[in-house]
Amino acid sequence: MTLAEVFRRHGPAYLANQVLSSAKAKVWRAIVACRTAVLGGHVETCDCCGVTRHVYHSCRNRHCPQCQTRAKEDWLAKRRQELLPVPYFHLVFTLPHALHALVGQRPRVIYEMLFGAAAATLTEFGANPRWLGGKLAFSLILHTWKQDLARHVQVHALVAGGALTPEGEWRSPKRGFLFPVRALSPVFRGKFIAALSEARGPGQRLAESLADEKLWLALRQQLYAHDWVVYAKQPLGGPEQVVEYLGRYTLRVAISNERLVAMDETTVRFRVRATPGKRVLQLPAAEFIERFLRHVLPSGFKRIRHYGLLAPAAKATKLALARQALSVPAPDAVITATVEDFLQRVGRAEWARCPHCGAGRFVPTAVMPPLHLATPPGTSVRGPP
Ligand SMILES: [Zn+2]
Ligand SMILES: [Zn+2]
Structure with a gap:
């Protein structure tokens, strides 16, 4: 379950009573479009068995849980050089x-x-x-x-x-x-x-x-x-x-998508860390969306x-x-590879491997342009653009 799914399902009812600020409307559109045909992407084909898959672009919005990533390594490397x-x-x-x-x-x-x-x-x-x-x-x-x-x-x-x-x-x-x-x-x-x-x-x-x-x-x-x-x-x-x-x-x-548990006609349930252990909180869908947008x-x-x-x-x-x-030398400009870096590269290799034949690798073979819809389905947002 993802936040985008909550927006798609409960968004129309929520937006019927709300005018979003332009900042919130922008975030809303990004999250709903993230990794869908709206943003386009490319077709990848296995170089061994020829099976294909569609890979869509991410919205890269900083509020999107699907794009939630660790800080970029080069950004962290710069911070590291500024530490004493x-x-x-x-x-x-x-x-x-x-x-x-x-x-x-x-x-x-x-x-x-x-x-x-x-x-x-x-x-x-x-x-x-x-x-x-x-x-x-x-x-x-x-x-x-x-x-x-x-x-x-x-x-x-x-x-x-x-x-x-x-x-x-x-x-x-x-x-x-x-x-x-x-x-x-x-x-x-x-x-x-x-x-x-x-x-x-x-x-x-x-x-x-x-x-x-x-x-x-x-x-x-x-x-x-x-x-x-x-x-x-x-x-x-x-x-x-x-x-x-x-x-x-x-x-x-x-909120991360991992914390979302379930939704139904009227509510959204999500995990909150509390003492002791974990518990699940249930909110009316509109309240949940309202809280996220805050x-x-x-x-x-x-x-x-x-x-x-x-x-x-x-x-x-x-x-x-x-x-x-402090009598310390200037930091070494060489960016040392971290364990994190290594795991990311391994993850990328894993992602490229074809699960169908187990031998080939996916390579991009065609571009899917983004859909230029004025209001993509499920993202109709009223108020200032
Ligand atoms: Zn995204
Ligand atoms: Zn294959």
């Missing part, structure tokens, strides 16, 4: 539930603010001589879902343990942690609420959404009523664990961002200075 030989810390900044309605209305603005507040908080603590007194190297990754597809908005920070001081020295954290999370929390909250407040101003991005003074005061009170959760996860050890984390988590989709990112939105020494502007120079301070 120090322990890495993993911190999580969570947005309070009181902001979820606003996330639903203005996801781009709120996600940007979340990145901004978390990055500014870390930068400030790194620069504070009481802690490190220098520039950090860190990456932030946006997460928006829980296992049951409910909204849960966080940025995960992977932070190199230490900072480059203005004198060009590397200063490591004195204790076993980077910063006290209790101290980070109010600073993060303060920065976020300040940004929110500013965005209410005339002509600003949330001027309309937060126009009502009474609602705004109620929201602000709610936001100040609780501590905002910042917590430290198990440190990532060294650079290799960071690469592994990035490879595993950063290109994930809200996690579609605004068009072109970058989910992974790099800061401090890793900020794109002066990354090469700054990383070189950090390596000098």
Whole structure:
């Protein structure tokens, strides 16, 4: 069972009552068309027995569970070269539930603010001589879902343990942690609420959404009523664990096809990890689709961002200075083949082998052009294109 099947079966009823944003409509069309004749592909013929098969193109949309892959090896190899030989810390900044309605209305603005507040908080603590007194190297990754597809908005920070001081020295954290999370929390909250407040101003991005003074005061009170959760996860050890984390988590989709269990006329059932063991959650189909679509990112939105020494502007120079301070050589530019690489190649060889005769290999013999349908079956989406 696949998400595309859920969309095809329950999509018409869902779309009859919904107008999708253009970002969501695009994702919808991609998922439904993925690996079907709509996208075209090629015919492959066994070079031994002559049996043929049709292979269709993938949509490659980042939200498509069928295209969900590990991060590409060359992308990971680049990240690997930017890592420093120090322990890495993993911190999580969570947005309070009181902001979820606003996330639903203005996801781009709120996600940007979340990145901004978390990055500014870390930068400030790194620069504070009481802690490190220098520039950090860190990456932030946006997460928006829980296992049951409910909204849960966080940025995960992977932070190199230490900072480059203005004198060009590397200063490591004195204790076993980077910063006290209790101290980070109010600073993060303060920065976020300040940004929110500013965005209410005339002509600003949330001027309309937060126009009502009474609602705004109620929201602000709610936001100040609780501590905002910042917590430290198990440190990532060294650079290799960071690469592994990035490879595993950063290109994930809200739900994988493996987790889908069954659907009927009205419901969809899917697996959620829970304690203890596994359980299956059943939702009305419309609710399931609605939850999945909540996690579609605004068009072109970058989910992974790099800061401090890793900020794109002066990354090469700054990383070189950090390596000098740590007395380590520049990383080898040669991309070492990983076990993962090897398995991928074996997988490709396996895929090309003909199961019919067992001896031949499939080779492409004809091209199937994509179907240029204005609205491919099962993808009729109303609203802005
Ligand atoms: Zn796809
Ligand atoms: Zn064959």
